[in-house]
Amino acid sequence: MTQHHPDSFSLMEYSAGNLTEPHALCIRLHLDQCSHCRSRVDMLDSLGAIMMEQQPQVSVADTTFDSILARIDEGPGPDQVEAQQRRSVGPLQKLLGNDLDSLPWKRQLGDVSVLDISDRFPGQTEQVVLQKLTAGGKAPTHTHRGEETTIVLQGAFADNKGIFNQWDFVVLNQQDEHKPIALEGDDCITLSVLSAPVKLTGTFTRLLNPFIR
Numbered sequence: 001m002t003q004h005h006p007d008s009f010s011l012m013e014y015s016a017g018n019l020t021e022p023h024a025l026c027i028r029l030h031l032d033q034c035s036h037c038r039s040r041v042d043m044l045d046s047l048g049a050i051m052m053e054q055q056p057q058v059s060v061a062d063t064t065f066d067s068i069l070a071r072i073d074e075g076p077g078p079d080q081v082e083a084q085q086r087r088s089v090g091p092l093q094k095l096l097g098n099d100l101d102s103l104p105w106k107r108q109l110g111d112v113s114v115l116d117i118s119d120r121f122p123g124q125t126e127q128v129v130l131q132k133l134t135a136g137g138k139a140p141t142h143t144h145r146g147e148e149t150t151i152v153l154q155g156a157f158a159d160n161k162g163i164f165n166q167w168d169f170v171v172l173n174q175q176d177e178h179k180p181i182a183l184e185g186d187d188c189i190t191l192s193v194l195s196a197p198v199k200l201t202g203t204f205t206r207l208l209n210p211f212i213r
């Protein structure tokens with residue numbers, strides 16, 4: 001089951017249609033597999049519709065905003081959480097026209113392969129990268145110069161913040177230094193949207209690779 005979800009602000013931005021296409025794709029992939037977050041977005045969509053209808057008579061105070069966020073954070077009960085589907089990448093597969101294992105991966109040093117798919121998003125300035133870490137493999141220690149939004153598409157990885165399974169969502173920034181390790185079993189494949197390059201901090205300083213963004 002998905003343990004790491006997009007934060008409330010990201011879901012609000014998604015609901016409002018304010019996210020860039022690559023960021024929206026990350027959220028959509030997660031929503032396809034997470035009934036918890038789908039319920040939160042449904043609630044946001046409803047709230048947004050009500051607020052649109054009532055404008056301009058209603059002004060939204062900070063306290064209202066906070067209470068909306070609190071309600072969203074509560075989410076649905078456990079009975080609403082569905083079983084997760086495996087290996088269903090839906091919108092991404094349509095975009096790539098291929099399954100994940102058949103993509104033209106570029107092998108980097110060590111256990112990491114990468115595929116830059118930024119060109120699938122014409123007009124966007126962010127870098128969009130698929131990253132693959134061989135099952136049981138390790139990525140170099142690195143920090144992040146900007147913000148990186150990542151969703152796990154297959155397999156799982158662990159770092160100092162915990163274990164990230166399929167469809168888990170994680171946002172990393174300048175404060176985060178980590179060294180991801182793929183769990184045994186499937187190769188770990190992630191989709192990342194990067195606002196700035198990665199800064200390597202370990203011994204693999206010549207390495208320019210994924211899991212690293």
Ligand SMILES: [Zn+2]
Pocket residue numbers: 002004005006030034036037038
């Ligand atoms: Zn979720």
